[in-house]
């Protein structure tokens with residue numbers, strides 16, 4: 362599980378983007394690695410598409426709580442895997 366809010370692990374430095382430069386790779390043994398999928402330069406912000414899911418009912422309030430403001434050309438407006446329709 363990658364959750365930067367739990368235990369303060371290094372995943373807390375990865376912000377969400379709808380056009381990320383990294384992706385999470387699970388090695389089949391329960392370990393998750395972050396790999397770049399685009400060239401990055403020193404000082405570039407690293408980002409992944411969170412693709413968050415929830416078992417809670419998709420209400421406008423819940424969706425608003427996961428709003429994305431990455432401002433990329435392909436921004437879906439949500440950090441959820443499936444944007445509220």
Ligand SMILES: [Zn+2]
Nearest residue numbers: 379429431436
């Ligand atoms: Zn976005």
